[in-house]
Amino acid sequence: MELDEKKSHAKVIASGIIPFAFIILMMAYIFGPGSDLLDLGIPLPEITIEKVDFVDSEIQATVRNTGPIPVEVAMADVNDRIQPAAVEPDRFLERYEVVLVRIPFEWNEAEPYIIGITVEDGTRFEKKIDAAAPALEPTVELAVFFAIIGTYVGIIPVMIGLLWLPFIKKIKKSKYHFFLALTAGLLLFLGIDSIEEAIQVSDESLADSFNGTLLVATITVLSFLGLYYTGEKLVKRSETSRLTKPVAIALMIAIGIGLHNFGEGLAIGAAVGLGSIAFSTFLIVGFALHNTTEGIAIASPMSREKTVIWKLAAMGMIAGSPAIFGAWVGGFVYSPFSSVIFLSIGAGAIFQVIITILKWIRVEGDKNLSSAAVASGFAIGMLIMYATSILV
Known part of the structure; x- marks a missing residue:
C-alpha cells in the first residue's frame, strides 16, 4: 500500500516537472542551434542617460546600455558641441551595464x-x-535641512491630524462609519497618486526595456499580496495578544502611509538635487494641509481603543518619519529605478489598508457597505485629498 502511494506521489511530481523540462529544451534550442530564428532584422543600439550631475567644472552623466546589443561610447557633447570626455570604467557597455561619462565643462548655474x-x-x-x-x-548641514523639510511635510502634519481623535471618539456609530470610509477615500487617493508618480518617473527616466508600467503594476500587486498576508496575520494575532484589533488596523494604516511618505520624500530630495523646486512658505503649507488628512486615517480606528499617548506618537512617527529618510535617499543617492520600486510598494500597501478598513466597517455593523455614511465618507475623502493636492 505504501509502495503504491509512493509511486503515485512520484507520478504527480513527474507530471509537474515534465512541462518545465520541455520549456528548458525549447529555450536551449532557440538560443543554441536555432539562434538563426532570432537574427531577423537589425538590432539597434540604445542607451539611457539616467542622471546628470553638475560638479565643480565638470558634468557627469550616468549612462546605461538598455539596448539588445553591446555598445561603445564614442564621444560626448554639450549643447551640440563635442567635448572631451572620460568614461569610467571603460567605453564598452554590455547590456544593462552602467558607466560614468565625465565631461570637463565650465557650466553656469x-x-x-x-x-x-x-x-x-x-x-x-x-x-x-x-x-x-x-x-x-x-x-x-544638508542632512539636517532634509530632516527639517521631512518633519514639516511628514511628521508634523500627521501629528496634527491625530488631534481629531477626541472628536471621533465622541461621535455616534453611523458618523464613525463615515470617518472610517473617509479614511478609505483618503487612502485610495494616495494609492492612485503613488501609481501616477511611479509611472511618471518611469516614463521620464527609465528605458522602454524596463517596461515601466508593467513594473509598477507587478510591484504594486506583489506589495499588496505580501502586506495583505502580513496584515491578516497581525489582525489574527491581536485576538490572542495584548495588541487589540483597532491598534493592529491603525498600525497597518501607519505603515502604508509611511511607505507612501517615503516615496514622497524621494521626490522631494530628488527635486532639491535637480534644483527644480523652491521650498517657499506656500509650498510647505500645501504639503502640510495635504498630509494632515493622513492623521485622520490613523485616528479613526484608534478611536475605538483606550487612548495611550505613546501609541499615538508611535503611529505618527511610523507614518511621518519615512519622509525624512526618503528625502535623504532622494537627495544623496537618487535612482529612478528605486524610486519607481518604492512608490509602487507604497501603492500596494495603501490598497491593502483600504481592504482592511472596509472589512473593519463590516465588522462594526455596516454589512453591505452601501449606507449613506459610507458612500459619502468615501467620496468626501477623495475630494478632500484632491482639493489639498492642488496646493502642493
Missing part, C-alpha cells in the same frame, strides 16, 4: 543644457536639463 552621448555607429542620445544645479554632497 540655472542655465539649460542638452547632454549628448554618441555611440560607435554614430547614433546619438541626449538628455535635456532645464536648469543646471550643483550636485548635492552629503554634509551634516
Whole structure:
C-alpha cells in the first residue's frame, strides 16, 4: 500500500516537472542551434542617460546600455558641441551595464543644457536639463535641512491630524462609519497618486526595456499580496495578544502611509538635487494641509481603543518619519529605478489598508457597505485629498 502511494506521489511530481523540462529544451534550442530564428532584422543600439550631475567644472552623466546589443561610447557633447570626455570604467557597455561619462565643462548655474552621448555607429542620445544645479554632497548641514523639510511635510502634519481623535471618539456609530470610509477615500487617493508618480518617473527616466508600467503594476500587486498576508496575520494575532484589533488596523494604516511618505520624500530630495523646486512658505503649507488628512486615517480606528499617548506618537512617527529618510535617499543617492520600486510598494500597501478598513466597517455593523455614511465618507475623502493636492 505504501509502495503504491509512493509511486503515485512520484507520478504527480513527474507530471509537474515534465512541462518545465520541455520549456528548458525549447529555450536551449532557440538560443543554441536555432539562434538563426532570432537574427531577423537589425538590432539597434540604445542607451539611457539616467542622471546628470553638475560638479565643480565638470558634468557627469550616468549612462546605461538598455539596448539588445553591446555598445561603445564614442564621444560626448554639450549643447551640440563635442567635448572631451572620460568614461569610467571603460567605453564598452554590455547590456544593462552602467558607466560614468565625465565631461570637463565650465557650466553656469540655472542655465539649460542638452547632454549628448554618441555611440560607435554614430547614433546619438541626449538628455535635456532645464536648469543646471550643483550636485548635492552629503554634509551634516544638508542632512539636517532634509530632516527639517521631512518633519514639516511628514511628521508634523500627521501629528496634527491625530488631534481629531477626541472628536471621533465622541461621535455616534453611523458618523464613525463615515470617518472610517473617509479614511478609505483618503487612502485610495494616495494609492492612485503613488501609481501616477511611479509611472511618471518611469516614463521620464527609465528605458522602454524596463517596461515601466508593467513594473509598477507587478510591484504594486506583489506589495499588496505580501502586506495583505502580513496584515491578516497581525489582525489574527491581536485576538490572542495584548495588541487589540483597532491598534493592529491603525498600525497597518501607519505603515502604508509611511511607505507612501517615503516615496514622497524621494521626490522631494530628488527635486532639491535637480534644483527644480523652491521650498517657499506656500509650498510647505500645501504639503502640510495635504498630509494632515493622513492623521485622520490613523485616528479613526484608534478611536475605538483606550487612548495611550505613546501609541499615538508611535503611529505618527511610523507614518511621518519615512519622509525624512526618503528625502535623504532622494537627495544623496537618487535612482529612478528605486524610486519607481518604492512608490509602487507604497501603492500596494495603501490598497491593502483600504481592504482592511472596509472589512473593519463590516465588522462594526455596516454589512453591505452601501449606507449613506459610507458612500459619502468615501467620496468626501477623495475630494478632500484632491482639493489639498492642488496646493502642493
